[in-house]
Amino acid sequence: MDPEVPSVPSTLRRARPLAALLLVPALSLTALAGCGSDEDDQAGGSTSEATATAGSTPGATPGATPSAATCETQEAGAGGVEVTGEPGAKPELTLPEGEPAPTTLTRQVLTEGDGEPVESGDLLVAGYLGKTWKEGTVFDNSYDRGQPAAFPIGVGQVIPGWDACLVGLNAGTRTVLTIPPAQGYGDQAQGEIPAGSTLVFVVDVVGSAGADAAGEADASQEELPAQGPQVEGELGQRPTVTVPEGTAEPTEPGQQVVATGSGDPVEAGQLVVMQYEVVDWTGQPVESTWETGTPYGGPVGVQGQGSPFDGLVGVPVGSRVLLTIPAQGEQTPPYAVVVDVVAAY
Structure with missing residues (x-):
């Protein structure tokens, strides 16, 4: 089953x-x-x-x-x-x-x-x-x-x-x-x-x-490229993500670490507990676990089971990460996703 x-x-x-x-x-x-x-x-x-x-x-x-x-x-x-x-x-x-x-x-x-x-x-x-x-x-x-x-x-x-x-x-x-x-x-x-x-x-x-689960508030902040999607908000709190007008759409999955946590790196095949915020390439909100009040947990890096969160493999637990996901056909636009890596099992 x-x-x-x-x-x-x-x-x-x-x-x-x-x-x-x-x-x-x-x-x-x-x-x-x-x-x-x-x-x-x-x-x-x-x-x-x-x-x-x-x-x-x-x-x-x-x-x-x-x-x-x-x-x-x-x-x-x-x-x-x-x-x-x-x-x-x-x-x-x-x-x-x-x-x-x-x-x-x-x-x-x-x-x-x-x-x-x-x-x-x-x-x-x-x-x-x-x-x-x-x-x-x-x-x-x-x-x-x-x-x-x-x-x-x-x-x-x-x-x-x-x-x-x-x-x-x-x-x-x-x-x-x-x-x-x-x-x-x-x-x-x-x-x-x-x-x-x-x-x-x-x-x-x-x-x-629970609803207040998040990455580390004292994670080491990294600098994002100026020409791509931008992430704002205090670490350990709900973030916001924007896509500047004219930003080129991604043609393949991308990953940028916004802040590096102190936990062990996520391994392929692990179940990762996370909070995430998703917008489309026009900046319109798509989904937010922060909004629904329940984090998400799912496997990453499993061979034969492609996941939009596979880019989390190798990222330390406690980190905040920006994922960019290309369009899938005409019906699914590209997305920018901000993920707080809460835990990995």
Whole structure:
């Protein structure tokens, strides 16, 4: 089950205009865009609750009923669910044979991280493995791809079970989510996932980025050529980009570092979390993650998957970068894109 838009799996996706226009490749995290709720209780002690609401948004499962989902926290190992393997590495998930599927949305915290807590509206970066309860089939996992996934959390862009159970967890946490159909895909089949399936996920919370995420405020400022697009604004804040009248359109992708951060250089194949501001060659705004309030995360430098952000390879994390992107046929004009490189995984 491969995704069709960046950073969100095919069943966990929200469309991004820039992605559609510039053919940003999709990330895979195949199992998360639905709806619903359930009120029944499952055996096992509940010590805390988290709530999220799923609406009729892009990526929601067709036919799903918007509702609030409540996630109960259980002790690790409750219900016979067993996980082995080190946090961050591909887990081995064992489910009890012959047991009826749970009817309550739950999470079990296997390892408590000490990083920043995930907030509703953040871009969440996570590794995951998903399995159907009845068939015991692993329908997708990020570990085999060697790269985590990134997606908005807590805002109705994924299945309610993910929204309800992952908000509030600290970076570095490994958790197990048991998601009944009402908080998953309901009676809608999704690829290898049969209709009415209860799902179990092992999730490693790698990190998250909120609306105020940015490059380094003290990055080393560089000078841009006077004859090209210009970038203004304080580092660490939302920038502006202008294209002076008469500036020649680019004929191939270009990259200029506006300010150099102190982090490690971005490597080909990594998932990069970023903020960006896009204008066309007339200076008209096209898209801004600063405006939408959620950063973007997607892979760069992947062979066979051209991305407008491939120019970020080799750029240190924390940097601000100007990318120029040539026109693609008659329908897509050239763009100037200012990117703050927030993180790379």
